[in-house]
Amino acid sequence: MVTTTLGADSAALGDFAGLARLRRGAAAGSPQATREVAQQFEAVFIGMMLKSMRAATPGDSLVDSDASRMARDLYDQQLAADLAKKGTFGVARMLLRQLDPQAAGAEPVPSGDGVAPALDGNALAALRRIEGIRRDAGLDAATPASSLPAAFKPGTPDAFVREVWPHAQAAAGELGVRPEVLVAQAALESGWGRSVPRHADGRSSHNLFGIKADRSWNGARVENSTLEYVDGVPQRQVDGFRAYASWGESFRDYARFIQQNPRYKQALENAADSSAYLHELHRAGYATDPAYPAKIQRILGSDALAEFLQTAAVKSAPRG
Incomplete structure (x- = not known):
């Protein structure tokens, strides 16, 4: 009846059964399902990049714990979902062109042309773009918590x-x-x-x-x-x-x-x-x-x- 709430759209990152159902809906010709499939996969893609970025960044052994890592992972899931919803990296647009060219208003792109023009094949540039968006939104770790709006203050x-x-x-x-x-x-x-x-x-x-x-x-x-x-x-x-x-x-x-x-x-x-x-x-x-x-x-x-x-x-x- 009651279940864990991850925030709007973020739960989809771990809902692979849901992704499979959406994929079947897209195959059946549902434009709405097709668009959502593309958006969900962009969220998964961004989530994987965030995970790689975290893995490449040394943690703080003084404050790092299972609890803090859980909170950080939930935050990253929500961030990935929000960025995907805005179409930040263009992955959803590229997939939509593949799945439904008419809905996307473009010709299908050959599968060998890469993932998305916005990435230009450069994962490091994509990660830097994520960091820039975090700073612009006031969510970077270097930003003092007191300067953030109350609704977005990070917690521990x-x-x-x-x-x-x-x-x-x-x-x-x-x-x-x-x-x-x-x-x-x-x-x-x-x-x-x-x-x-x-x-x-x-x-x-x-x-x-x-x-x-x-x-x-x-x-x-x-x-x-x-x-x-x-x-x-x-x-x-x-x-x-x-x-x-x-x-x-x-x-x-x-x-x-x-x-x-x-x-x-x-x-x-x-x-x-x-x-x-x-x-x-x-x-x-x-x-x-x-x-x-x-x-x-x-x-x-x-x-x-x-x-x-x-x-x-x-x-x-x-x-x-």
């Missing part, structure tokens, strides 16, 4: 944990679960707060738990792309999600959602056991991803949470 797993911890404690007290479990679940659903669904004007929905806006929801809502698993196969869909005014409201609504929904009764009865709680949530249909509980457990063991909990324990320890 550590900052995310510190920001939501008080709200997690309050919600955990209502449910009887450990607060770090809720932080880990919110981190998975939102990409450590970086991939929260947004309104059309860019405002955050503050939806950290991927709770959808069904018929019972009378509040604000936002449309967003999401990855659902159907018979174990990931499929991209667009759904309505609940929107809140703050992170605290998101945690409070999550607690109400779990408490008021009868199908999560077993999860609540096992709230004291984190593993059992997550298993029962998944079994009741909270998420369709078969690996949902395991992914949250991995985040529970991440450096960001471990270091925060250790610091919190030291601060709360009685002083002699």
Whole structure:
């Protein structure tokens, strides 16, 4: 029912089954499917270049961790999807000319002519172009966070944990679960707060738990792309999600959602056991991803949470 949200269009980077279906639609002569196929493959192409660029750049061993790498990968996926949507590198246009020359308004290009004129066969130039776009958009690492608009300020797993911890404690007290479990679940659903669904004007929905806006929801809502698993196969869909005014409201609504929904009764009865709680949530249909509980457990063991909990324990320890 509820599933991890990666932000508009970014989920397609890992949805290869969806790409196959789009390819079949394009082969059947659907102009819309043809255009989307081209755009999806451009996103995959850009994602591969970003991955190569990351691999060629030395990491910072002092702050690098599984958690920070997860957040970075989610950010790169969203960036690749956004660049592909704008047709930045021309890969989609080239593929569209191959798949549907009439729709593209051009003659098909021979397969040996390269990938796209915008790249000129020079991968390094393409990577530099990505870096230039990042700088122009104010997303380069050298740009001070304070100079960026609030909606685009980069975050870290550590900052995310510190920001939501008080709200997690309050919600955990209502449910009887450990607060770090809720932080880990919110981190998975939102990409450590970086991939929260947004309104059309860019405002955050503050939806950290991927709770959808069904018929019972009378509040604000936002449309967003999401990855659902159907018979174990990931499929991209667009759904309505609940929107809140703050992170605290998101945690409070999550607690109400779990408490008021009868199908999560077993999860609540096992709230004291984190593993059992997550298993029962998944079994009741909270998420369709078969690996949902395991992914949250991995985040529970991440450096960001471990270091925060250790610091919190030291601060709360009685002083002699």
